[in-house]
Amino acid sequence: MKEKKHSKKAILPRLVPREGDPQIVRVGNKNLFFKDMYVTLLAKPWFQLLGICGAFYLLSNLFFASIYYINLDGIEHATGFADAFFFSVQTMATIGYGRMAPITLLANFVVTFEALWGFAFFAFMTGLVFAKFSRPTAHVLFTDVAVISDYDGVPHFKIRLANQRHNRIVDATAHLILLRNVVTKEGYTMRRFVDLHLERNHVPFLQLSWTLLHKIDENSPLFGLSLADMRNQGDEIIVTLVGVDETLSQTIHARHSYLADEIIPGGFFEDIIQRVDDHVEVDYSKFHTVRVKEGF
Known part of the structure; x- marks a missing residue:
């Protein structure tokens, strides 16, 4: 089997890049995002971390809102997808303003699962943000x-x-x-x-x-x-x-x-x-x- 050799004139990119320099891109490696999610997110810049958290929060509410919308009769005073979405927001954040409430067994089951998911989600994000704030950085x-x-x-x-x-x-x-x-x-x-x-x-x-x-x-x-x-x-x-x-x-x-x-x-x-x-x-x-x- 023949192997491709580097040219003797080949110059590798600098190991410690400065701003504007080409970044080192890894190819052919397994994606460890989900296996190493905590470290991966912690290494992200603030704007990326907050953007990922916001997008994940929005997608979670859209997911549960879709389930509520399928069984809209299970939510009291809900008239459309917007009501289902904001009911999901209230449930995940454990706000509960009182106007909309689950009235069927299926709706209560989904509310229970979303409440547990909300606790885990906010606990994870709070720990992540706190860890990033407390992590020492050299100036x-x-x-x-x-x-x-x-x-x-x-x-x-x-x-x-x-x-x-x-x-x-x-x-x-x-x-x-x-x-x-x-x-x-x-x-x-x-x-x-x-x-x-x-x-x-x-x-x-x-x-x-x-x-x-x-x-x-x-x-x-x-x-x-x-x-x-x-x-x-x-x-x-x-x-x-x-x-x-x-x-x-x-x-x-x-x-x-x-x-x-x-x-x-x-x-x-x-x-x-x-x-x-x-x-x-x-x-x-x-x-x-x-x-x-x-x-x-």
């Missing part, structure tokens, strides 16, 4: 670009990040990883993770900003590597941050990545921290500002 700002410039006379790869919340990230730990596309002798494109060791990868707490430094010496995977080489190889440098939110006392995660076109040689980040009278001022308007030293 960590990364510079749009990374820079390569001297630090103590040695070239360093530099990234700046900052905590956007007015609290601390306790026990913050950062990792820098080079994701490299490697073509085997058989012609397959593989992804290899290579650690880029940081001068310091841990701080007791992160409140202001933090510049990550990776020394580019003989032991660095970036040594002797040009931006053109990185671009041709499809290299991606990934930075991850893990810490504990001081307010929520829960672990948070943040990540970002840089391609060759997002690295500026000879660049220096503009200083954003200064002491003013009796306080420290952080100017986030200069956070992404880079000064370039000519001739680097």
Whole structure:
């Protein structure tokens, strides 16, 4: 059996996509929506989650309204499908205004089932919304670009990040990883993770900003590597941050990545921290500002 091999020029999409980048689409995998519904819904954006909940609520009421409409005589004072629908809404929400009521055995049976369904539905949605509200999210700002410039006379790869919340990230730990596309002798494109060791990868707490430094010496995977080489190889440098939110006392995660076109040689980040009278001022308007030293 012949297998299709990747071209040696094949470049895989970035692992940590930015806004507007192509997303990773999984094909040939089983649909686990119903088996893993809770996690799937929890991962949805708010507008999608509320839209799904609203649509499911509407469809549920339409379903029960159709049953009531088939046996409309079983609902007192109901004259049409609209009455059947709003009777379903009242039943599911256990409102009971008093005008419409079930008067037959079949109608009472459907009301009983819908009431149980309503309890389960609202309990599930309440738990889902509460879990999404209480789930910690990291508000960590990364510079749009990374820079390569001297630090103590040695070239360093530099990234700046900052905590956007007015609290601390306790026990913050950062990792820098080079994701490299490697073509085997058989012609397959593989992804290899290579650690880029940081001068310091841990701080007791992160409140202001933090510049990550990776020394580019003989032991660095970036040594002797040009931006053109990185671009041709499809290299991606990934930075991850893990810490504990001081307010929520829960672990948070943040990540970002840089391609060759997002690295500026000879660049220096503009200083954003200064002491003013009796306080420290952080100017986030200069956070992404880079000064370039000519001739680097």
